[in-house]
Amino acid sequence: MANIIHRPSWHLPESAATPESLYLNRRHFIKTLGLGAAAMAVTARCGVAQQAPVSRTDPAVEKLGPLPEYELNADFADAGRAITSLDDKVNPLVYNNFYEFGVGKFQPAINAKGFTLDPYTLEIDGLVKEPVKLGLEDIEKLGIEERVYRFRCVEAWAMTVPWVGVPLAKILAKADILPEAKYVAFETFYDPERAPGQNSREYDWPYKEGLRLDEAMNEMTMAVTGMYGKRLLPQSGTPLRLITPWKYGYKGAKSIVKMTLTAEQPPTLWNTALAAEYKFYSNVDPKVPHPRWSQASEKLLADKIVEVPTQWYNGYGDQVGAMYADRDRVLY
Ligand SMILES: Nc1nc2c(c(=O)[nH]1)N[C@H]1C(S)=C(S)[C@@H](COP(=O)(O)O)O[C@H]1N2
Numbered sequence: 001m002a003n004i005i006h007r008p009s010w011h012l013p014e015s016a017a018t019p020e021s022l023y024l025n026r027r028h029f030i031k032t033l034g035l036g037a038a039a040m041a042v043t044a045r046c047g048v049a050q051q052a053p054v055s056r057t058d059p060a061v062e063k064l065g066p067l068p069e070y071e072l073n074a075d076f077a078d079a080g081r082a083i084t085s086l087d088d089k090v091n092p093l094v095y096n097n098f099y100e101f102g103v104g105k106f107q108p109a110i111n112a113k114g115f116t117l118d119p120y121t122l123e124i125d126g127l128v129k130e131p132v133k134l135g136l137e138d139i140e141k142l143g144i145e146e147r148v149y150r151f152r153c154v155e156a157w158a159m160t161v162p163w164v165g166v167p168l169a170k171i172l173a174k175a176d177i178l179p180e181a182k183y184v185a186f187e188t189f190y191d192p193e194r195a196p197g198q199n200s201r202e203y204d205w206p207y208k209e210g211l212r213l214d215e216a217m218n219e220m221t222m223a224v225t226g227m228y229g230k231r232l233l234p235q236s237g238t239p240l241r242l243i244t245p246w247k248y249g250y251k252g253a254k255s256i257v258k259m260t261l262t263a264e265q266p267p268t269l270w271n272t273a274l275a276a277e278y279k280f281y282s283n284v285d286p287k288v289p290h291p292r293w294s295q296a297s298e299k300l301l302a303d304k305i306v307e308v309p310t311q312w313y314n315g316y317g318d319q320v321g322a323m324y325a326d327r328d329r330v331l332y
């Protein structure tokens, strides 16, 4: 097992993954689910992962009620390319990365069905005067808005999504942050019984990510509670996830339950697992290749693949470039 432990399938575009790596990763996941050899053989014979029918609803999420009213932020109404269509079979609601619910792209939509963190509490702790607890309503009352952002996964696929949420800065303003705080750490829920992927010892669960405090406070950084006009489905990170569109997708932790202010750069799940491949900053940069593939272009999510050039900071250099020195480009 040791040799596959450090090569999860999402490091390769699904189309480029060898049958062996697909098979081994699937076998690993089935084992953690406690299914037997028969199920394994069936999956292996089918060759491709089963895909969930496109559904915009989930009873668990419906219980949270509809999103409160919001408006489209005119500054982010146009991301310079078409919004990814939900009419396509390969779309943002069925093609996901959410390792807690499987390493295959189509697994989270199936395996996370019915998952919810309800009642939900977000905790803000660490270098703050007093820890703060916020419910979903408290957060959305800070003022939700819609923004269309480009999204770029480190695996070189991309999409364009109308997210609904609150600038993270508005949430962090609820806490009295101490002057020593320089970073924010984000943590996902931990519940291996409901999220079988968390039984995998390949990763340091729960999912962890982090931002420098100025990045967390940047105008672009969004705490997202909805997309395409509805609440996030389980596979998209119910009820709250992060979106930092100038960084690779893995910086946007899903189903976040805790934000911790720290003085030191916090550990992240991917950097801990594969430090040489996944750095803390992870700013999109076509000139800095991943050690195993180029980042010069990306494939837009759709039934018919369209490949487009990747832009530095995913095209958001005007908004975020001033936060970085040239040195950071080398740090990727
Ligand atoms: N908790 C958690 N958050 C996560 C991940 C994950 O596996 N677990 N995957 C990340 C990666 S690699 C990407 S590209 C995006 C994918 O978001 P999407 O499935 O909504 O496209 O979620 C990120 N957030």
Ligand SMILES: [Mo]
Residues within 6 Å of the ligand: 097, 153, 154, 155, 248, 249, 250
């Ligand atoms: Mo990703």
